[in-house]
Amino acid sequence: MKRSKLSLIALIASAGIILPAAVGMGSPDQKDSKPATTTTTTDKKDHKDHKDAKQTEAAAKIGSIAPAFTLNDTEGKTVNLSDFAGKIVVVTWFNPGCPYVKKHFENGANTFNDLNKKYGEKGVVFVAINSGAPGKEGAGKEANNSARKDWKIEFPILLDESGKVGKLYDAKRTPEMFIINKDGTLAYHGAIDDSDKTKEVGKTNYVAKALDEIIAGKPVTTTQTKPYGCTVKYGS
16 A cells, blocks of 8 residues: 555656645655744743843943943933943942942042043043932932032932842942943943952052053953942842
8 A cells, every 4th residue: 555655656746746735645744743833922022021131131241231221310410321422431339328438538538539530531421320229328319419519529429219220230339330431331340449448448440440441442451350348228
């Protein structure tokens, strides 16, 4: 019977007749294969969400595009990261109640203000972000506005009370530093300097070193260091 079936196929083929797929004489693989599934709207959404999640996961890594943000400063002005497109941007996580932050503004130290003055003249933008939740140490418009005046800070302090931006960057400490290059990619992430003491400013300022290299058109030699400081006071 099998031989007769094969002979019939050969005869039909020699006559140039094309059999429809419904005849059922295909190979076992073709016969057993399942029909292709149609991608539903939900499938597409799930795929997009998964893709976005992967992008967010990699967003705060060196060489990747820095996460966009829109926040209000202590004076109520809206600030977007995109406002500084084409510029080098230095972002520091901030908490005026943190002793590791205070050491850079008190007892004769003026680390952030000096950096802002020196590199601001070269087109670099400095921005501080406070991701402390309402009621937490150093959080809120009043505390940050007061610190800005007392410490004569000339760059904006942005309030991120929901913690959304801090978590996008995976910021864990104050101060924790991020340098965003002109092309929008992260060029440095880590500590401001090499001293994790509460009353001692480090001898090597990693941010200044990285900025000098970027401005000179050189690759950043130290792209990551371990951030030190107080934990960011996120809400529950």
